[in-house]
Amino acid sequence: MAHEVVGRIEEIGPELAALAEENEKLGKLSDKTVALLRSAGVIRLLQPKEYGGYEAHPRDFAETVMAVASHDGAAGWVSGVVGVHPWELAQLDSRLAHEVWDEDPDTWIASPYMPNGIADPVEGGYVLSGRWPFSSGSDHCSWDFLGALVGDGKGKPAGPISVLHVVLPRSDYEIIDGTWDVIGLSGTGSKDVVVNGAFVPEYRTIRQELVTEGAAAEAVGLTETLYKLPFSAMFPLGITAAVVGICEGALALHLGQQRERVAVTGVQVRDDPYVLYAAGEAAAEIAASRVQLIDGISRLYDQVEAGRPITIEDRANVRRNQVRCAWRAVSALDDIFTRSGGNAIRHGNPLQRYWRDAHVGLQHMIHVPGTAYHADALAQMGLELPESMRVLI
Incomplete structure (x- = not known):
């Protein structure tokens, strides 16, 4: 239901x-x-x-x-x-x-998790400085999740590398207008944010590995299955779901436009077996992306619900499939876009916006296939993953 x-x-x-x-x-x-x-x-x-x-x-x-x-x-x-x-x-x-x-349950929080800042330890917390691109929806958010490297007290990363997720109120960071000039997903307002020496109390921070491993919930006494899932499965879920949804919207629009379209040959497109074959195949590929994405997160949820641990191989498999879902869906969109006729490229036709948005969505780091596929192959072989590969697995 x-x-x-x-x-x-x-x-x-x-x-x-x-x-x-x-x-x-x-x-x-x-x-x-x-x-x-x-x-x-x-x-x-x-x-x-x-x-x-x-x-x-x-x-x-x-x-x-x-x-x-x-x-x-x-x-x-x-x-x-x-x-x-x-x-x-x-x-x-x-x-x-x-x-x-407490005051407004509809308060929104933005993020760029990339550790572009330095959090220098001080009494009671950290002093944070840095600049982060890609803060989606920031104009409508009152707080921001930011990634930061723990500093040495002098504005440089301390060794060994330790990454924090820190949360700041709107008064502690600046949104830089004019920094989101892109060819797709323009409406996301994913602007740069800048922090200059803001104090972040310790309780507004969390070590990245605790969230990545799905261990943070236990530390604060949460027992719900939802909050025991690994960050590496949950964070990519929403982004890939958006890409798949874009492709679903594009497919529906394509089919609606082709229904009455007549090609330059005078043949109605609905009688063109090649265009219809492509549409049918694309529909199957996009549907497969939806099913596989939902199946992956549902399997992890069921494992946690049953009290079974989530292994690194489980996580790597879900990440591999999540990446593939995005690429499969966009590839299917490409197949139908090229068969949508010349009017598809007009600014007044929403189909070209769907196409641009989908391709820009693939640019997100969680959709880079190389590392995800490499890590998954190692995990399936029972081999240890290098630390650099474990960040989003």
């Missing part, structure tokens, strides 16, 4: 689609789009019930992100990225959750 939030997205889908072009021109989500997402409860799916969330199965989260992205790729992308942050925030000190959600 579909989660109620998915049903709400289907109800407001036409409104989301109608706002997509405006979002692209704005270079961020419009206030109306954000209001629609808030009213539907998209970002609260993985949020603890204690703080006004649904504590939903990650399958429901992925399906919701796909539904949003099928109407507007940028809105789907922000839903997938911002939507996973309540899941991680639940695993930090509860004082932070109260700060973020």
Whole structure:
């Protein structure tokens, strides 16, 4: 049974689609789009019930992100990225959750997790400085998750390397306008953020490896299965779901446009076996991507629910398949886009935006196949993964 939030997205889908072009021109989500997402409860799916969330199965989260992205790729992308942050925030000190959600359970949190900053230890916490690109949805977020290297007290990384995820309120960082000038997913507003010497209390930080290994929940007394899943499965889930959803939306639009299209030869496209063959094959490939992505996170969830440990091979298999889901779906989109006729390339045709958004989605680091496939092969052979490969496995 579909989660109620998915049903709400289907109800407001036409409104989301109608706002997509405006979002692209704005270079961020419009206030109306954000209001629609808030009213539907998209970002609260993985949020603890204690703080006004649904504590939903990650399958429901992925399906919701796909539904949003099928109407507007940028809105789907922000839903997938911002939507996973309540899941991680639940695993930090509860004082932070109260700060973020007590007054407004619809408070959003942005992120770039890349460790582009230095967190120098001081009494009670850290002093953070750095600059981070790709903070999706930042204009509509009141907090930001940032990756940082623990410093040596002098603004340089300490050895051995230790990575923190730190959480800052909007008053402690600056969003740099003009830093999101891109060919696709323009409406995500994934701008740079800058921090200059902000104090971060210890309780607003967490060691990356605790979240990666799925061990953070136990440290704060969380018993729900949802919060025991590894970051390396949960964070990519929303992003890949957005890409798959974009491809689903593009397929539906393609089929609608081809229904009455007449080729230059005078033949109706619906009578062209080559175009229809490509459409059928693409539909199967995109559907396979959806099923495999949901299957991966569901299998991990079931393992945790049954009290069985998640091995490095389990995690590597899910990451391998998650990467493949994105590439398979976009490849299928390429096949139908090239058969959509010359009008598909016009700015007024939303199909070209879906196509651009999908390809930009593949540029995210979690969709780089080389490391994921390499690591998975090593894991299946029972060999040790180099430390550099374990970060997102």
